[in-house]
Amino acid sequence: PTRSRGLGDVYKRQADTAVYRAMDLSLRADGRVAYQLVAREVALGELVPGVKGHLNVRNTVAAAAMALELGFDLVHVREGVARFPGLEDRFDEIDAGDRLVVTDYASHPTCIRGNIRALRGRTGGRIHVVFQPFRYSLLRYLWAEYSDALRRADHVHLVPLDPGGEVPIPGISELELARQIEDRGGTVTRHATLESLEGALELALAPEDALIVFGGGPLFDVARRLGRSWSRQQVIPATTESTRGSATADGT
Numbered sequence: 001p002t003r004s005r006g007l008g009d010v011y012k013r014q015a016d017t018a019v020y021r022a023m024d025l026s027l028r029a030d031g032r033v034a035y036q037l038v039a040r041e042v043a044l045g046e047l048v049p050g051v052k053g054h055l056n057v058r059n060t061v062a063a064a065a066m067a068l069e070l071g072f073d074l075v076h077v078r079e080g081v082a083r084f085p086g087l088e089d090r091f092d093e094i095d096a097g098d099r100l101v102v103t104d105y106a107s108h109p110t111c112i113r114g115n116i117r118a119l120r121g122r123t124g125g126r127i128h129v130v131f132q133p134f135r136y137s138l139l140r141y142l143w144a145e146y147s148d149a150l151r152r153a154d155h156v157h158l159v160p161l162d163p164g165g166e167v168p169i170p171g172i173s174e175l176e177l178a179r180q181i182e183d184r185g186g187t188v189t190r191h192a193t194l195e196s197l198e199g200a201l202e203l204a205l206a207p208e209d210a211l212i213v214f215g216g217g218p219l220f221d222v223a224r225r226l227g228r229s230w231s232r233q234q235v236i237p238a239t240t241e242s243t244r245g246s247a248t249a250d251g252t
Helices: 055-069 074-083 109-120 136-141 143-150 174-183 194-204 218-249
Strands: 020-027 033-039 042-047 092-094 100-104 127-131 155-158 188-190 210-214
Touching: 020 055, 033 055, 042 074, 055 074, 055 109, 092 218, 100 109, 100 218, 109 127, 109 143, 109 210, 127 194, 127 218, 136 143, 143 174, 155 174, 155 194, 174 188, 194 218, 210 218
Parallel strands: 100 210, 127 155, 127 210, 155 188
Antiparallel strands: 020 033, 033 042, 092 100
16 A cells, blocks of 8 residues: 555545644735644644635645655645745736736636635625636536526626537526526626726726636736726825925925
């Protein structure tokens, strides 16, 4: 037998049966979640992942469990977890002044749900989600899960489905998804074009609000343009105030 045999039993999602668990989770101001790593009912110490959000607690516990079972030292495991910054466009924060803007290439409801939860702990404002469904078959297969995940946002912005080369499936579309989310208590706006989406978001997001964009490509371009715009809006008043102060000091 090898140390790696049976890792499926070593790390389980069920907290009461898992050999490795995360306990005493603490959300930090920058979005990272610190926790105590427990193995076989023994507290090993605190881990502070470099990747953000509660969703990544599961991922780092699984990675730590595998590394420790393979014989790696806890010190190196702790350092590795802390230093790993994550992948580009996976809960990737964009400088957006007094708004929080995040891009995420995720397309699975579990990721969507976890990332909305992560944002909920970071801001006192509203959470806006942009989502482009991908493939009719995927949307049909995870129909209930998508509507349940997306309804947790304060406002969902849907753009036309990307078929990925598939033929349409009757009853499966972003329109039907919007109705399903609304039936479950969510608020949804459908946007026919990226231009209308960008204009609507610029008006909808107030200071302290958060925006997370799920998808990729042109949708991320929209997020980055909005981030630049909001960053400039925050800088201009500070510059004006500084100029006024200088003028007063000079007596002019």
